[in-house]
Amino acid sequence: MPAVAQRGQRGRRSMNEINMVPFIDVMLVLLIIFMVTAPLITTGVVDLPSVGKSRQRPQKVVEIIVGSDEKLRLRVDQKEPEGAALGQLAARVKALQAGEAEVPVVISADKSVRYETVVRVMDTLQRAGVRRVGLSVKQAGG
Template sequence: MPGVSSRGRGRRTINEINMVPFIDVMLVLLIIFMVTAPLITPSLIDLPTVGRGNKPPDRKLEVVVGKDEKLVLKSGDDSRNLSLAELAASVVAAQAGQPPNSVAVVISADRSVKYETVVMVMDTLQKAGVQRVGLSVQVVR
């Protein structure tokens, strides 16, 4: 029942929120969280480490994605313009006869190229079964 205040002639109700039940609920929740927090074990995430690879690749193929999203496959002194469909076959042919994981493919892209294009190149190489694919980055100092 709301509190009643008698002031002067009439009786007036006091419109205030009763804070006691609210405080009781908050204290109970606080105690529950304090008790259960130590019982929750955080999950461990296995993050990759930064460092040098075990063995550098014997050969390196470089796929360059230009500003106009044209692909160039560089192998040593040889460079060829390719379409996305021809890229996988050319990389697999260049890796043929080599020991597994001895030929690495490095993707270099211009800064203005859409990220989607680089992902499409990586996806194409992955579907073709290429094992070692890396991204070339420029270190800003």
């Protein structure tokens, strides 16, 4: 009887082993397929905007300044800024544009201001129908 028990254990032990040869064959075939098809895949081209100096400064610019305390101020053509509330912002910008939709609106936000505040200002202007809204940036190296 002990000989039969050993044979039974030996048979079970060989059944527990995994045959790796078919797995390796499949992996090598997949590797070859990916190596052949990888150069044929075209990558999408993204045309990123560049920040450069404008050729000519517009005649009139409405600037919305978002301070580090997240308070809003309006400035027109480098004059002294005036305080503004978010609820009144769209109406005041429209009045400053005086019916000229091509007058650009620039948002100048402090570096420490939360992104959400700037997006809220942009959303308010967009809902009011202000077309030309941009963000002010500092030139690199300047």
